[in-house]
Structure formats: C-alpha cells, structure tokens
Amino acid sequence: MIKKAIILFMIATLMAGCSQAETSNFEQDEPVEQVQAEVVEEVEEEIIEEQEEEPVDPKEKIDLTLEPNESGRIMVLMYHNIGEEEEEWTRTPENFKKDLQILYDKGYRPISLRDYATGNITTPQGYTPIVITFDDGNKNNFEFLEDGTVNENSAVAILVDFHKKNTDFEPATTFFLTGDVPFGQRDLISKKFNFLIENGMDIGNHSKNHANFTEASSELLQKEIGEQIQYLESFVEADDYKVNTIALPYGTRPKDETKTQYLKNGSYNDIPYENIAILNVGWNPGYSPYDNKFNSESIPRIRASEMKVDNVGMYNYLEYFDNNPDERFISDGNADIVTVPEGKQELIKSDETKEVYIYDKK
Numbered sequence: 001m002i003k004k005a006i007i008l009f010m011i012a013t014l015m016a017g018c019s020q021a022e023t024s025n026f027e028q029d030e031p032v033e034q035v036q037a038e039v040v041e042e043v044e045e046e047i048i049e050e051q052e053e054e055p056v057d058p059k060e061k062i063d064l065t066l067e068p069n070e071s072g073r074i075m076v077l078m079y080h081n082i083g084e085e086e087e088e089w090t091r092t093p094e095n096f097k098k099d100l101q102i103l104y105d106k107g108y109r110p111i112s113l114r115d116y117a118t119g120n121i122t123t124p125q126g127y128t129p130i131v132i133t134f135d136d137g138n139k140n141n142f143e144f145l146e147d148g149t150v151n152e153n154s155a156v157a158i159l160v161d162f163h164k165k166n167t168d169f170e171p172a173t174t175f176f177l178t179g180d181v182p183f184g185q186r187d188l189i190s191k192k193f194n195f196l197i198e199n200g201m202d203i204g205n206h207s208k209n210h211a212n213f214t215e216a217s218s219e220l221l222q223k224e225i226g227e228q229i230q231y232l233e234s235f236v237e238a239d240d241y242k243v244n245t246i247a248l249p250y251g252t253r254p255k256d257e258t259k260t261q262y263l264k265n266g267s268y269n270d271i272p273y274e275n276i277a278i279l280n281v282g283w284n285p286g287y288s289p290y291d292n293k294f295n296s297e298s299i300p301r302i303r304a305s306e307m308k309v310d311n312v313g314m315y316n317y318l319e320y321f322d323n324n325p326d327e328r329f330i331s332d333g334n335a336d337i338v339t340v341p342e343g344k345q346e347l348i349k350s351d352e353t354k355e356v357y358i359y360d361k362k
C-alpha cells in the first residue's frame with residue numbers, strides 16, 4: 001500500500017517535471033501526453049511485477065541459529081496463595097516477583113493455557129513458552145482495596161505490574177476458581193472477571209465445592225463441573241467467553257474409568273459443557289502440544305514453590321533445563337510451523353494444519 005502511494009507520488013512528480021519541460025527549451029519529439037502515458041505504463045508494469053513476485057517462504061524468517069525445538073517440554077506452573085509468610089502452598093510477594101524475574105531472565109514467556117492446549121504457540125522465536133496457573137481463587141490472588149485499587153501484594157497486581165515493566169512478558173495466567181465467592185469479595189466478582197479477561201488472563205474451573213472426584217457419581221461430576229461453569233460464566237460480560245479449562249480438585253479422577261468422560265463432556269440442567277484442558281496436580285513438565293504423547297485431558301503441573309517440593313519443583317526444573325537445553329521447547333515464532341532439529345521429528349504427531357520443518361543442528 002505504502003509502496004503504491006510512493007509510486008503514485010513519483011508519477012505526479014514526473015508529470016510535473018514534463019509540464020515544466022514543455023515551457024523550457026527542452027527539445028522533445030514526442031508529445032507530452034504520450035511521454036506521460038509511457039511513464040505511467042512503465043510504473044504500472046513495475047507494480048504488477050511486484051505483485052506477481054513469489055510470496056516469501058515463512059520458513060526463511062525462522063532463525064535457526066536460535067536452535068528452535070518445538071518438540072521440547074513446556075512447564076505448567078501451579079501456584080495457590082500469595083501471603084506474608086512463605087509456606088508449602090504460599091509464596092510471599094517478594095518470592096513471586098523473584099520467580100517472574102528469573103523466568104524472564106532465563107527466556108521464558110507466558111502463554112495462555114488455551115493456546116498451550118490447542119497448540120497455538122505464538123511465543124517469539126528463541127523463547128520458551130510457560131503456563132502460569134493459580135488454584136482455589138483465594139482473596140490474596142486478587143483483592144480490591146476500599147479505595148478501588150488492586151492490593152499491590154495480590155498475584156494479579158504483581159503480574160500486571162511485571163508486565164508493565166517488561167512488556168514482552170504477558171500476564172497470561174489462569175485462575176481456577178471454586179465455590180460461590182471466587183477471590184473472596186462477593187460484590188466484586190464481575191468486576192474482577194472482566195478485569196482479568198481485559199488483561200489477557202483467564203478464568204478456569206475448580207469445581208463447585210472442591211469435590212474429590214475419586215468416588216463421585218456421573219451425576220455429581222456433571223453437577224460439580226457444569227454448575228460451576230454456568231455460575232462463573234454468569235459474571236462475564238463478553239457473551240463468547242467460555243470457561244472451558246479445569247484443574248481437578250486434589251488432582252483426583254474418577255476411579256471408575258467409564259466416568260472419566262464427564263471430566264471433558266457432560267451437561268448440567270440440560271446445558272452441555274466441553275473442557276479443552278484438564279489439569280492434574282503433578283511433578284513433571286508437560287509435553288509439547290505437537291508431541292505424540294501430548295494429552296490435553298491430562299496435563300501435568302509443577303509446583304511453583306521452594307518448600308517441600310521433593311526435588312520436582314519449579315527451581316529443580318529450571319536447573320534441569322539449564323543443564324539439558326535440548327529438552328526445552330524453543331519457539332520458532334510461527335504458530336503454523338513446527339520446527340525441530342533433525343532426530344526429533346519422530347516425536348511429532350501428524351497434523352495436516354501444521355508444517356513440520358526439520359533442520360540440521362550444527
């Protein structure tokens with residue numbers, strides 16, 4: 001568009017030049033109109049040539065020296081509370097800020113759980129996606145003070161503030177909510193939900209009553225899941241916003257495998273639901289969404305803590321990936337191409353919508 005505008009401007013300038021020539025002593029055999037027509041024709045040809053040029057292969061934009069590896073692992077971090085005293089399930093505001101800074105410095109960049117679950121990795125090339133989650137929806141995750149500001153020590157304020165200082169670190173985080181008063185302030189539920197969505201964060205399901213699903217009947221499972229989805233969605237202004245991710249309370253699944261289907265699909269009061277991601281409690285990094293072994297119905301998480309993590313906490317894995325960079329997901333910056341070094345391609349599942357790009361790692 002801009003190029004065309006410049007060319008048209010040039011035509012105008014050339015024409016002005018020709019008209020001046022007419023009044024000067026400039027000798028010419030052809031009438032001015034004809035010269036103008038030829039110039040226009042030439043420029044038009046140029047425009048056509050430009051349009052006909054082969055589109056640039058998007059693979060050429062992938063910088064292989066950054067060693068992209070989209071078969072690598074992705075960590076889904078699990079937090080619970082932010083509080084003044086560090087505990088097994090509580091991070092202090094200072095430690096949470098430290099976590100974000102270390103992730104940032106080590107080249108991790110948050111993506112939404114939805115994008116991870118659906119394999120839409122838009123992370124800039126050379127960086128590693130990470131998924132941040134919080135369970136239970138306690139007030140310390142998101143609190144409005146009486147003066148209308150967000151408590152600066154709540155998780156949401158820390159995430160938003162960190163993003164302001166580091167704009168390439170999105171606050172993308174999913175909050176898994178249980179009970180009737182998510183985030184502990186009944187009158188502000190809607191305000192909070194809309195704030196989260198506007199700021200690129202998400203609302204997830206953590207069941208109506210934080211139920212143990214081990215022995216639950218199919219009716220109870222659908223009530224615990226479906227009722228909570230309807231309840232949470234009722235506070236969201238955007239009509240098309242869906243609460244369709246769930247973190248299993250206590251990480252529990254029905255013992256009876258015939259009931260497992262209700263974690264994903266079911267209905268409550270004749271309103272059906274479908275979850276696109278089902279999260280466990282866990283102790284290992286998730287597979288790449290392009291890996292054969294990836295299962296969006298069973299996504300493991302890593303405890304984002306330093307206390308009682310049994311050597312499988314976030315800091316253990318950060319160290320692990322520092323020592324084993326070949327196992328870490330490194331984005332190619334293109335969500336439609338899956339780039340892997342030679343030798344890793346057998347890990348990738350076949351998917352007609354994505355092109356697999358294999359390269360030789362020097």
Ligand SMILES: [Zn+2]
Binds near residue numbers: 135136
């Ligand atoms: Zn929980």
